[in-house]
Amino acid sequence: MILSEEQQLLKDSARAFLSESAPISALRAMRDAGEDHMPELWTKMSEMGWPGIVIPDAYSGLEFGYVGAGVVLEEMGRTLALSPFLSSAVVAASLINQLGSEQQKEKYLPGIASGELTAVLAADETGYFDLSSIETTASESGDAYVLSGNKRGVIDGHNADLLLVVTGGDAGMSVFAVESGAEGVSCETRLIVDSQRAADITFDSVTVSSDALLGSLGGASEAMEFTIDVAAACSAAEMLGISIETFERTVGYLKEREQFGEKIGTFQGLQHRAAQLFAEIEVSKSAVLAALQALDANSEKRSVLASMAKAKCSKVVRNATEEGVQMHGGIGMTDEFDIGFFMKRAAVCRQAYGDYHFHADRFASLRGY
């Protein structure tokens, strides 16, 4: 369980690029300007080919696998770089690759791989990723389908070109690729805690042609499970990066700040909590790597490991960001200081694609209880 040389190189170059091009100050500037995404950063990432990391070579991707995507996401977590990398290039691309016909893959994947097309999964309607309660319907109407329903909390959904709309009903789960500008699609956004926007999207009798249906009607369950695994493992990687960075900054502060005439890092009450957290982060590193490797190998333990990683990292990042603020004392609570940004992004990552409880529950079910 170690990174290959190429994976390590990718990680190192991602680190170098992101600390240069997407430091926290960039996020702060974006927020202060009242914006909710970073298009220039995405252009630069696209120039480096990142959006194609998991996409097969046949569709102009790099075919570098999920471990590759994970190491980049870990580094993105460290600097809180905002981009559609996870949502479009990893999650949506994986779903299309799993489910789409040859023609559909040809149509969408090269665009996603180049970064010019961004797609996003529009699945959840409950606000807590309960995919068993999907009420959006697709009714056949001659050669077309008519979609109706409401999707909730699609992060950055208003900026995506393509919506992968999951429908339910008696036929079972299906996925449609709907252009965001299609007639009948409307969108309301809300500011969320990490300065992004989440879109609530309404589909009011949206007519799409039959080639918008990815795979067969009602045939999306398996591909959705795979996609949940991808999303869980990869968002765990991002949370791992947040944990590591928050932790390093906090330990740095313990070595700097003086109270009672001593560095606060001399106090055992803080030392033990820091040591405990270090061990937890070490353990979550293994959870993430195993989950990503299982995706690349498409092993039978894939889902168990993915949910394990997401659950574990959700807990650890909560702990890391909470201790991050706490151990900084009053200054940790200020907007001027960066540590709070990590807590805010972590809150979003923890919820994305199923929270701790969702994945602990899924893990238990997969393990037969």
Place this chain on the structure above:
Amino acid sequence: MENLETFRQDTRDWLEANCPEDMRQPMRSDEDQCWGGRNWVFKSEGQKLWLERMAAKGWTAPRWPTEYGGGGLSGPEAKILGEEMARIGARRPLSSFGLDMLGPALLLYATEEQKQQYIPDIIKGKIRWCQGYSEPNAGSDLASLRTKAEDMGDHYLINGSKVWTSYADKADWIFCLVRTDFDCAKHEGISFLLFDMTSEGVSTKPIKLISGTSPFCETFFDNVQVPKAQLVGTLNKGWEIAKYLLTHERAMIGGFGLAGGGMKGMGQMAAAKRGTTDGRLRDASLRAEASSFEIDEMAFGLTIERITDETKAGQGTGASSSILKMYGTELNKLRQELFMAIGATDALNFDTDSKGALVRSWLRSKANSIEGGTTEVQLNIIAKRILGLPA
């Protein structure tokens, strides 16, 4: 790769042919372990054969050099052996402080003569060792130990006492930390000695644990003479050896955190006992705790794998044994708590037969975060050595 596959097949065939049936049953308690040594009474013919056969191949110490009787296996081969043993539920043929603690230190610090003298008997299970580290006033602060060894020309004269010496009353030999210099910083006057527990002047007194058994002792040394050839490493430089040995002990104890091979998962055990509704464990709170535990257990097992692989590739984090020790033992204590929760009132049975095994192993597990250096001591090590926090 092909060689490894051949190795796997050969190993599988050999184990199939040589592992006695009763050595493929899960251990019911510590009582089922085989410790070897001069006075060992084998619990069954199977236990005896299993030790002899494995020792003959050097597979009680798979990775140790063949020149001392070890298996000489590579890392990947040893892993395969472990997997193949787990596959048939084969028990460890020999539990031994010689294997888990002393041997690695001897391989690194002992003279060639000493290696030839001690290591083969460890591998064959002929000599059972105990660990003479802790003293009444030197526990966590081990380096403050005061058991004295005086230079008497051709031998050392030992006076003092140790405490919590596991199996001192059953062991043949002891590896013992002694003070050979009192006029220096406490870490600098310590030496590492080996001696026979039947030497004149050695006595032991068992101490009963809360679990009802007496696996450890007070150990007294009253003018014990130890030949100088039994000093390991340099005089007054024993602390380095002591610490190196502890990293092995800690990694070993940390392994208690691993899921038992061939055992059902915690959640499935709970479901079997409490029942399910729509395939879900009926008690929702227990289900949540079981899944939280299994998530940590799985992630911990992967961490041992990752650290092992990193160490092989020369990328290890220093002091990883402290992480594993701390995490693994806390995990094992939680596991035992959950076993007790699942067993509920039945689990309180304290009879000395197998019915009381659960509660006894729950009680015993509380020592995991004490023995080999407490959890707090491991946290201190992580804080100072890895994180570099100031003293």
